[in-house]
Amino acid sequence: MLEFSKYKLLTFDCYGTLIDWDTSISNIVQPWLVEMRSQVPPDLVVSTFALMQAKHQQMRPTLLYPEVLRRSWRDIEEQFGWDENLARADEFARSVPSWRPFADTIESLQYLSRHFALGILSNVDNASLSGTLRALEVPFLFTVTAEDVASYKPGEPHFDVAFQEAARHGIDKSEILHTAQSKHHDIAPGNRLGLTTIWVNRRHGKKGTGATLAATANPSLTVNSLAELVDLHRSAQGASQPVSLSQ
Structure with a gap:
């Protein structure tokens, strides 16, 4: 189990993790x-x-x-x-x-935003992401897009800029939890960079890897949904009855 209290910033991949692409x-x-x-x-x-x-x-x-x-x-x-x-x-x-959010995304983000700063590292352009952000209904400390860094994950420029943005707000790399569905785009580069990572296995029980590519990586924590992540955090906070959000 992660010691959630050690972390100040929760960064997300967007499409596949927050958005059901x-x-x-x-x-x-x-x-x-x-x-x-x-x-x-x-x-x-x-x-x-x-x-x-x-x-x-x-x-x-x-x-x-x-x-x-x-x-x-x-x-x-x-x-x-x-x-x-x-x-x-x-x-x-x-x-x-x-493209629409998963059923648990907005409620989970609302909960998590009360405990962490939030960020997004996305492989899209700024205009496309801006439309998605309106649907997510929570503020993000920063976003990093492929357009911003002229690169696509699993390249490392997204992460380099995220570390710089976090540092501007007094947050060290060791205080970042990177959360994503794609091992290829996010968890594997996170491993290379020494990040603590959470793999959201959105395709649990399904064949194949959907709109992402297969990869080998070692997340620090695996959950099947953001609702499960919220329940784990609530439990770690000492709540006697973790409440499952809609799946």
Whole structure:
């Protein structure tokens, strides 16, 4: 069990951890699959997206995220032999603000914000993240985007800037808990940098890794949801009856 009282800042990956991008992307592409009379299941589209996204992020770290999405959708069309559809590519590129939080995200963040400063390290652009922040309903001490650092995780520039931002507020790296669903993008680089990490295994009980890539990493703590993290913190604070938030 982590000694939560040692930490002042809780940083999050956003998409996949706070935002249910697997379901959100599936909901976007499902009507398109029906229109195309395609037998490709949405979860295969999502896992293919993970590969295409990673390719473009590695090839062009300065490419803004909407363009990563646009090019990834074109690659998906080619992969499955679908006709090119520029309107769908454009809609996909603009879709991030419509991706919805997990059911436990907002209530969990509201609780955690009473005990920690909060930050976000995200692989999107500033405009896309701003739409998401309005839906999350809690203040963040700082955010770091791929646009800010001209790099995509699992590269380390996000973390370097986060350490600098934390230091400006008197918070040492040893007082940061980095919390994420993706071992590839977050937990593995966190291990390399000596961060205390919490793996939120959002896909527990499901096959595959969804919109992220598989990786080997060693989190300091594993939970299946933010609600579980809240319950652990409440228990550590001495609450006699931890209350589970909606899953």
